[in-house]
Amino acid sequence: MKRFAPAVLALALSLPGAALAAGDAAHPEQRSWSWDGLFGTYDREQLRRGLEIFTLQCVNCHGLKYIRFRNLTEIGLGADEAQAIAGQYEVAGDPDEWGDPTVKPAELHHPFPDPYRNEAEARALNNGGLPPDLSLMAKARADGSNYIAALLSDPGYNEGDPDESGLYRNPYFPGGWTAMAPPLWDDMLGDGATVEQEAEDIAAFLTWAAEPRMEDRKSLGLKVVLFLLALTGLLYVCKRKIWAKVDH
Numbered sequence: 001m002k003r004f005a006p007a008v009l010a011l012a013l014s015l016p017g018a019a020l021a022a023g024d025a026a027h028p029e030q031r032s033w034s035w036d037g038l039f040g041t042y043d044r045e046q047l048r049r050g051l052e053i054f055t056l057q058c059v060n061c062h063g064l065k066y067i068r069f070r071n072l073t074e075i076g077l078g079a080d081e082a083q084a085i086a087g088q089y090e091v092a093g094d095p096d097e098w099g100d101p102t103v104k105p106a107e108l109h110h111p112f113p114d115p116y117r118n119e120a121e122a123r124a125l126n127n128g129g130l131p132p133d134l135s136l137m138a139k140a141r142a143d144g145s146n147y148i149a150a151l152l153s154d155p156g157y158n159e160g161d162p163d164e165s166g167l168y169r170n171p172y173f174p175g176g177w178t179a180m181a182p183p184l185w186d187d188m189l190g191d192g193a194t195v196e197q198e199a200e201d202i203a204a205f206l207t208w209a210a211e212p213r214m215e216d217r218k219s220l221g222l223k224v225v226l227f228l229l230a231l232t233g234l235l236y237v238c239k240r241k242i243w244a245k246v247d248h
C-alpha cells in the first residue's frame, strides 16, 4: 500500500490542475452594479434598456421561460405595454374545426417562448451550438452579471471573424470558442450606446430575470436586523430594571 501513496498523492495534486486547465476561461472584470451592497437596488431604466436589447436580439435564439410578460410591469412597464410585447409572440391556441393546431398571440400570463421547436432545430440553426434559456443564466454562472457583460463586450470577440468551423473566439466562454455570433453592435437601440454599455444593460436585465426578488430579500434582511437591534436594547433595559432591586 505504501508504494502507491506517492502515486495517489501525485494524482490528487494533478486533479485540481486538470480542472483548472478545463476551465481556462478568462476571469471577468469586476464592475460596479446599481444593486451592489446592502442598500443597492435595480436601476429600472437600465433594466428597460436591457429588455429592449433582449426583445430586439437575444429572443431570436434564447428563451426566457421563467419570466412571464406580466412580470415586466415590475420593471416599470404599464400593463398595456407588457401586453403589446406579449402580442408579438405566438403560443398554441385551441385546435380548429378540423382538429389542426392553431396559434394565437401570447397574453400577459404567458412566459417568453423558446424560439425553437426542439433541440435539433436549435442546433441545426446555430452551427451545432445550443442557445440556453437565459432565465437563470446570471445565477448559473460564477460571477454571472460580470461574466455576461464580459462575454458580450469583449472587443476581440466583437471584431473577430469566425474560424473555418464557424466558431468565434471569446476568452470568457469556457473552452475559448463559441457558436454564438457577436449579438451586440453600437447604437442598436438608436440611443448612441456602445457595445460596452449595452452588454452591461443586458447583463443587468438578466440579473433581474434570475433574481427578481433581490430587493425584497434585502429589505427584509434590513428589517430583521433593525428588529433584532431594538429587541436587544429592550432586553437590556428589562435586565437592568429587574436586577436593580437585587442587592449585589
Ligand code: HEC
Pocket: 053, 054, 057, 058, 059, 060, 061, 062, 126, 129, 130, 131, 132, 134, 137, 141, 148, 151, 152, 174, 177, 178, 179, 180, 181, 183, 184, 202
Ligand atoms: C443567432 C442566435 C443567437 C443570438 C441572437 C444570441 N445568442 Fe446567445 N447563444 C447562442 C448560441 C448558439 C449559444 C451557445 C454557444 C455555444 O455553445 O458555443 C449562446 C450562448 C449564450 C450564452 C451562454 C454562455 C454560457 O456560459 O453558456 C449567453 C449568456 C448568451 N448566449 C447571451 C446572449 C444574449 C444576452 C443575447 C442578446 C444580446 C444573445 N445571447 C443573442 C446564439 C445566440
